[in-house]
Amino acid sequence: MKNALIILLVFALAPLAHAATVLSNAHIHTLDPQQPNATAMAWDDDGEIVALGEASALLARYPEAQRIDAGGAVLVPGLIDAHAHLMGLAMALSGVDLVGASSKAEVVQRLQRFAADLPPGEWLRGRGWDQNRWPDTAFPTAADLDAAFPERPVWLERVDGHAGWANSAAMRAVGRDLDGDWQPDGGRIERVDGKASGVFVDGAAVLVDAVVPPPSDALRARALEAALALAARNGLTGLHDMGVSLADLALYRRFADAGKLSLRVTAYADGDAAALAALCAMGPYRHASGRLGMAGVKLYADGALGSRGAALLADYSDDPHNRGLLVTEPEALQTAMVKARECGLQVATHAIGDRGNRIVLDAYQAVLGDAAASNHRWRIEHAQIVAPGDIARFKTLNVIASMQPTHATSDMPWAEARVGAERLFGAYAWQRFIAAGVRLALGSDFPVEQVDPRLGLYAAVSRQDRDGQPTGGWLPGQRLSAGEALRGFTRDAAYAGFAENTVGTLKPGYRADFVLLDGDPLSVAPRAVVDLKVRSTWVDGEAVYRIPAR
Amino acid sequence: MKNALIILLVFALAPLAHAATVLSNAHIHTLDPQQPNATAMAWDDDGEIVALGEASALLARYPEAQRIDAGGAVLVPGLIDAHAHLMGLAMALSGVDLVGASSKAEVVQRLQRFAADLPPGEWLRGRGWDQNRWPDTAFPTAADLDAAFPERPVWLERVDGHAGWANSAAMRAVGRDLDGDWQPDGGRIERVDGKASGVFVDGAAVLVDAVVPPPSDALRARALEAALALAARNGLTGLHDMGVSLADLALYRRFADAGKLSLRVTAYADGDAAALAALCAMGPYRHASGRLGMAGVKLYADGALGSRGAALLADYSDDPHNRGLLVTEPEALQTAMVKARECGLQVATHAIGDRGNRIVLDAYQAVLGDAAASNHRWRIEHAQIVAPGDIARFKTLNVIASMQPTHATSDMPWAEARVGAERLFGAYAWQRFIAAGVRLALGSDFPVEQVDPRLGLYAAVSRQDRDGQPTGGWLPGQRLSAGEALRGFTRDAAYAGFAENTVGTLKPGYRADFVLLDGDPLSVAPRAVVDLKVRSTWVDGEAVYRIPAR
Ligand SMILES: [Zn+2]
Ligand SMILES: [Zn+2]
Incomplete structure (x- = not known):
């Protein structure tokens, strides 16, 4: 009797695999190597994918499911921006x-x-x-x-x-x-x-x-709504928010409570401040909805290249005696990293110049010690100019390179003036990172760049501006393939946020986060990627955006 | 078939009521009006009470349970100090x-x-x-x-x-x-x-x-261990920690993670500061062990009576023109309360003088509005000198009076000098609160007073010092019965921490938090309460203190 009971119990507790919805007539790129393509996908009431395959098989298996005809659209995993500033966008839209x-x-x-x-x-x-x-x-x-x-x-x-x-x-x-x-x-x-x-x-x-008051809660909420709508319109189902204050987190939580957080926010505490102290006291934060979490901290090593604030190992080529600046002293940086490690948190550090990157690599090495071999997933944000010998250290230390393709195309008109031809060897060097076995997570850094991840996909595969200049692309050896670019905005972005077992890939057991496009980002000509239309964006199996009927 | 499966499932998921331990040969006061007394109690591996009754019945029902002979000891619910400062005690012990x-x-x-x-x-x-x-x-x-x-x-x-x-x-x-x-x-x-x-x-x-450095983490941890041991030795299984910083919470959490937090800490964020901001961002905090939570904030209205800092409506009787001071301006107090309400948090406000208490009652009324009738459980800490007309407002506004019996006996030598005979009407007026239908939660305010809750029980029933002075007790009409005093340190303290459905009473489904004493606090002579020996203290069915064998 006892055994029978246990068996029944296990059976009863197993997912009932009741499909609420079957979407068919799609060209699905799952990004799952086991089953890379499908034409139909089924998910349950809870927004979890239960099956991928052919429409006939799925409809036979789930005859009572609601049916959606994708009209021949291309379906890819929901796009994840691995480096963005959601409230920054919100306030820009306010x-x-x-x-x-x-x-x-x-x-x-x-x-x-x-x-x-x-x-x-x-x-x-x-x-x-x-x-x-x-x-x-x-x-x-x-x-x-x-x-x-x-x-x-x-x-x-x-x-x-x-x-x-x-x-x-x-x-x-x-x-x-x-x-x-x-x-x-x-x-x-x-x-x-x-x-x-x-x-x-x-x-x-x-x-x-000087006398403009800080925005009211109501204005902030309204601005966030606008930012979320813009993100959904562009096919984003998730983002890594790089530098979130407690006040921002409180607002996101209110949205998540109300079911209004239309994408997944993986928040990183803003520097060694109140949000980090809160995480250290209370532990990593995860909202019950699955739409919001904070389990890492964003630190800052150096400044930016455009303003010659990125810390370089040698002088700026266009500004002798200037080697940029450190936003945080190495010692303070390490202290914050030790705190993060002790609190069990992931670290993501902004480093743009080759000196900035080396300081962060040195600090990661010192702070992680033997744990560098572990599954820490510490990241360097931007990693724009890296000394050739340091690229392999990302791999050795298991560090993720979180890079923004549109930064390369925005910076290419003047980057060589700043650092000279020689240092371009390690500039926006996506393929060198890949060759070294380093995982790339791709993002936009919006609102510094545009929200639209299609621009990122395009910049990644072309290294050209919107007019197709320069011909063949800037430092073309570093271009990504369409598949690499898409992976950077889906599977590998998910990996960088410890979420690769729930999102970034489409397979049973994963969340039904996806985008329907009117063309195939893996096969259209590079410049056509920018013009792909997002027909609809889905999170947890619900549409958070649909293109207005014409 | 479907129905049968569901029935089996329900049955399988119901608690298996497997008793790990049966304690017998005890005089148990459960504080549960449905079954006030028992001689045996059984709890499961998880530390949850599964049965109370006679030993023979329990042992027949749970023949394989581990047996504990209580040797005729008196067993009461674990004592809960509704107002204490655990790190304050720790540092005092450091x-x-x-x-x-x-x-x-x-x-x-x-x-x-x-x-x-x-x-x-x-x-x-x-x-x-x-x-x-x-x-x-x-x-x-x-x-x-x-x-x-x-x-x-x-x-x-x-x-x-x-x-x-x-x-x-x-x-x-x-x-x-x-x-x-x-x-x-x-x-x-x-x-x-x-x-x-x-x-x-x-x-x-x-x-x-000025040059003594702040205590190291190691010292703080060691001090906390000593404080926890002292609390356990005195029969405490829980406390409400009135003013906890994020750093303190982080330390408690480390102890809870390590299974070293030997009592339940119901933490209140210290003022309108970082811990409150963290709660507002992340929501009420609860550690998975059940030993630690933070879902409220401690605010401060006025000062203390001894130093003439308590805010009075009229002058101090022994200091004309002095009416005490406000630690927080009423407007700032209300702003913090509004924040707490919006963040779904409980408020506990320090108020000692009649003006301090009135300001808090006014603020609670203004901030809670219609919600005053709800289950908010906002509290006033100390409520020492209250204008006669304001006592009923605690009931109207559903406010808990969190009071410390030993404060009354510490203050009685000079309290009349401070406030005069007339204002003593509302001084430490426990019975007047009870008569008005107000719930009393009792505590010690350690380390301001001693940790030992037996001193609180004694002060509550006697209103006398350790030498039995004054004869008959100070303002004897306000003395509590032994039962009222014990309830204030168990059931009603639990209520004040939103925990009355798990602790403070002994009944099936509740946690096995209890104390074994060598005498009965409900029947010994008042002064003998102080000399009751704690034989052992139990939390979640595990002994956290046992009296050393002689
Ligand atoms: Zn950024
Ligand atoms: Zn206190």
Whole structure:
């Protein structure tokens, strides 16, 4: 009796394999080497994949399932951006987009539309106005905004970022008299008859910037909604959020509680600060929904290449005596890493220059010791310029290279000027990492770059700009194959977030996170990848985005 | 078939009620009104109570269980201190106890014993020396310590707290020349021939205090072990830790991970700081062991009565024009409470004076609004002096009064001087709270008072000092019955920590947390409660303390 009972129990507890949905008529790339392709996929009510194969077999097996005809679309695992800044994107989206407005009236109209459900008192922000596009090309004034916004402060950045346009409420918020004939350092207050008229050029804009209050919770929530919608529209089902504060995590959690977190956020605590202390006290965080977790910390070694802040082993080629800067002293970096290790957390460290990368590799080696051989999955973010001899150390130390293909194509016009031809050997050297056996996780670093992962896939396979320049691609030996690029944005990104057993690949037992595209990223011409249409994006078997019907 | 399977499944999943242990020959007070008494109790391997009753019945039902003969002991639910400071106790225990040492040699001996397993470099702290007990009653010198401790800094507080004794290593750590003839404000450096000799009187002690490093993790861990052992020895199986930092929580978690947290810690985040931010981001914290949780925040309204910091509605009777002070402004208090409410957390606020209590009640009312009728269990800590009209508001607002019986007996010599006879109406007014239908959770506030909950039970039923003074008890109408006192330290303390369905009462399905005593706290004479011996203390069905065999 006891044995019979146990057998029945086991049977009863086994997944009932009740398929809620069968999707068919698709070209499926599973990224599972055991079964790389299929034309149909079934998943259960809980959003877990239960079968992949041919439609007829699946429909016979799950006759009662809801049926979806994919209309011949290409289906790939949901795209995962392995390095992004979700709240950064949200805040970038939290203002009104004024680009292309062809009159002051249109500006006011766009502002009014945006402000309609903005809480009272909240500052209205925007950017992108350009008076040269308007019938009257003179600078606008506060009065142009005051009729529509007598009470709510309005503060709008010019398209080039070199001037701001305030209404009177915003100017009143500045705690000093803006009239007269004085001018701030490095800037100019536009005035009419000695009275500030509303436009603040260059350094004068900080007068207003300084009094803009931090965004309200309501604004942050609304901004996050917009960012999530944009991500879903671009086929993202997950991202690694590189530097999350406790306040950001609290907001994400509220979204996850409410079922509104439409992609999986793998959060990394922002530096050696409050979120890391919280993780150390309470242990890795995982939301019950599976949509949110925090089990790692983002640290910062050096600066960026464009501003010559990336730490180099030798001088900048275009700036003798400058070797860049360290954002964190090596000792403090190691202290934070020791803390992370003791707290059982993953470390992801920003390193761009060859000196920055070496410092991080040295620190990982010192802190991990024998554990370098373990499954720690510590990462270096960017790994843009790496000394040739250091590439193999990523493999030796089991370090993941988290790289952003669009950074290469954004930087290629001036990267050689910064570091010279010789150091380009280890620049954005994707194939050298692969050849050394290093795992690449790919991302965008949005909002520094565009959200769209198709741009990343394109940059990865072409190393060309949108116009196809340079011919053949920049340092073309480092281009990725379409399969390598897709893996970097799916399976290997999942691996870098300790999630390769649930997402990034399509197979039974995994989450039904996927994207339907109107073409095949593995076979179209490189430049056509950018124009692939995302028909729909699915997380946990539910559509989080569908292309609007035409 | 389907139904049969489901029935089998339900049956299989029901607790197997396999008793690991049957304890018999005990006088058990369960505090469960349905079955107030028993002589035997059975629990399973997991530490969950499965049955209470007569030994014969239990042994027949669980013939294979391990048997424990309680030898006629009295068994009560494990005692829960509803207001304590575990790390405060730990740090108080982290120094060497020098009280009663009858020679310098004995001091050195005690120091050496303690230092034997102190990490190198760690400061050796101690307190309680008194040169008047020694053959040579002159002040000691650094040289007396230097032979035994040439390198390790040693810093020892005199029994009265008015002088400190340092060795040369400690004096070297002070970053200034201690020799000469200068003296610090309000203090005196003892010198021999112009050279600092090692004793620092009154204000001079801060010279050394200022350079004592924060305790190392190793020292904190060792101190916590000592505090846990002391708590277990006194019959405590749980406590509410009123003001826990993230660093403290991290240490508790390490202990819980290692199975070394020998009592249940219900932690309250310390003020509106990092721990609260972490809870808001990640949600209430619960360790898988069931021994540690944090789901509330401790706030502070006013100061203490002894130092005339408790906020009163009228002047102190012994200090005209002084009405005490607010530790937190009412507005900031409400802001923190709103945050706690939004984060789904319990609030426990320190309030001692009648003004402090009114401010908190007003704030609870404002912040909870309609939710005051809900199961929020917000608490006021201490509630020592309450305006008569405000006592009923605890009931109206569903607020728990978290009170410390030993505070009443410690304060009774001077409380009337502070507040006058009239205001004593609402002073430590336990019975008035009970009469108003308010739930009392009892605690000690250790290390401000002693750890021993028997002292709390005694103070609660007698309102007398250890010598039985005053006759009949201070404000005797407010004395608790033995049953009320025990309930305050068990069932109702559990209630105040949202744990009344697992601990504080002994019944099937609850945790086997209990204490064996050599007498009955519900029937011995009040003063005999203090002398009851704890024979053993059990948490999750495992002994965490056993009285040493004589
Ligand atoms: Zn970044
Ligand atoms: Zn306290």
